[in-house]
Amino acid sequence: MPSICLYFQLHQPYRTCPYDFTQIGNDHNYFDETSNKRFINQVADNCYIPANQLMLELIHTYKKQFSIAFSITGTTLDQLEVYRPDVIESFKALTKTGQVEWIAETSCHSLASVYNRQEFGEQVKIQEAQIKRLFGYKPKTFRNTELLFSNDMVNELVYLGYTQLLVPSTEKLLGDKSPNHVYKSPLHNKTVCLPKNSSLTAEITRWFAEPGHPGQPLTPEKFAHKILDLKEVPDTINLFMDYETIGEHKKAATGIFEFFRGLPKAILSIPGFDFATPDAVFKKYAPVGKYDVPYPVSWSYPSYDLGYFTGSNIQQEAINRLYDLAARIYAKKDDTLLLDWRRLQSTDHFFYMTPRFEERGERHHFSPFPSAYDAYNNYLNILIDLELRAK
């Protein structure tokens, strides 16, 4: 009985404020409260609140037949707790239905798994503790920032207690394999993983309501047909995406809410199909083979690597300088300093520094800075102050 595995990720960073050389050594307020509050309110109103409402309705309508998984970064939860406790409350209500699985990840949406494994472990534990505190839930499945994964992370994850993983997929990694099954790691017999179904997910996250893409407008029925048209019998269709797809990246006017409202009915009308969370999928299906990821792969389209975050000289310089501080920051035992350092680890800060958009003559839609180099200059000023505090 094949399952649809819906997993949503929520992340908002602490955006930095304009910070110039005269502030260095005087001013340790790096984050722009006004703009962060504005962004959180906007995404809560466009997505989190109405989407949670929709999910709650769907769970009430379809009862045990409908379930979903979430992960929310700590930087998002921290801001929601301050600015939008109503969103936290609605997630509590969703958790109470028993149809929601919480997935673990890093607390700051960081690349600590690449740059500092000790810090990585710390952030995973912080994140677990926050999910436990807010939702009374102990995650059993792990996903890394940007879904980043490679074989060499498995030992670390086993040590942290995770043998159930959500992982990216590319045509190259899959080869002849299908993403629609449970696989196990070639390095550890008990570690199982679910590869994202990149193409079916993209039908929603990228192509939904895109003029010019065949088959628009996409209806739940057409989507169900795409699943029926698969050349094999799937165990699980892993649709992993940003929650912000619903109402923020794809605005309400595109019909994205109606699409999700109709999706359970369309899926459940196919004989034998159901919805399952990752944990349920792992319980239900045995691995069909090994999934070998010898080099780091992410879900970042279109290169599926870290190119948008660490692909240029300036990004590498900034991130290396940040993680070079680790030992000194730990030694200080200063909670505020540690928290500032962690919030500066969010991949967003490095994403703003990618020159790729400018090189293509495009605007960087997610960046609050006029150019990649302005983002870098501002970040480095902050970093100088942080380095002074860590001295």
Added chain:
Amino acid sequence: MSSSLKAFSEKRILMLGWEFPPVHSGGLGVACYGLARALRTFVNLTFVVPRTIDASVLEGVTLVGLNHMDKSIQITRPELSRLEGGLPELEYYQISAMAADAIRAGYLSQPGLEHLSIADLMDDKEVYGARLLQKVSAYAEAVVAMYEDNFDFDLIHAHDWLTYLAGVRLKKKTGKPLVVHVHALETDRAGKDARNTMYFVERLGLQMADMVIAVSEYTKQTVQKHYGIHEAKIVAIHNGIDPQPVFRHEHHIPEKIVAFIGRLTHQKGPFYLLETAEKVIRQYPDVKFVIAGTGDKMKEMIDWTAYKGLSRNFLFTGFINREKVEQLLAVADVYFMPSVSEPFGLTALEAAQFGVPCVISKQSGVAEILKQAIKADYYDTDTFAREIVHLLQDDNYRKLVAGEIGEQLNEMKWDDAALRVVRVYRDFLVH
């Protein structure tokens, strides 16, 4: 004031400029303001600029912003048809075919411009901006229209290439003497081989001028060498500088600070700066080069520092305002200006006022004034590096090089500069 100068004060000078504070982007505006302020007691001064927001910023000077012109005055372009019919007017200007093409392209490439009034074209928040060539042409049309509307004057004084076309047209039309004032040249900005529109407009202005004022001996030589103007027609008059309150700050950056302030363009020698910095850092790692300004070389410079893993030794501020410039000078240990070609270099003088020792290129006007400053050829990064390291290591040496600048500043009053400019006028106006 002598009696001959007193009689002189009736003379009407038409000054053509592009920047006037508060509408300005750099040193040109500062210099024009200082000169106009000092000149107003000697002559009757009308100053025309593309755009003003407050015409009464300087009492005693009639400031005309073309953005306030009668909107019925459109870009008439009688010469547009003539342009299409073989460029007689531009040929008359003796502009090379290449420059004429560029100007014509500037004219014709903006559909919709034909119904725009001059006032609207000039009302552009960017002092230079994307329609610069159109503005330069329209500026020339506008001053001719002013003259035809019964505005009379005795002498034309045009600042930099932007107003040379206007100056030349007015001279042709009225026969009045033309003085052109060179604050910067295309051969500074784009390298000595520059032969583009701006170069040819400059050369036209310099050739047609009755007298050329250069802001330094260095610039005077450039005008001779690269524009073929006879020495006898050029006079070097240094800009003035106003004494200003200076201060020192303690700063929190633990490293010694080497400051650079200026646009990040070829002219300012950005890669000689980096090459020097790398040599300094090798010998004296506790240094931060604070680079203030922006320009087309910024990305490349930042990328270089990141690639070299030297970002810790650099801080790029981007464009900073006056207040921040002063804050930077107040904490700097060394001021570094490796310009490839610098007509004057006001910021070095300001740094010296703040008691900051200056390391500057010989290819600058300010090198003629700053006696104690360390000077080397712009490409001599070994000497630059050796001197900067010495300055960073040795406080006594630093004090010696910073020196007492007071006496030199006394020689640099705007009143003295204005008096010398008046003497230039007098040669044409008093018979």
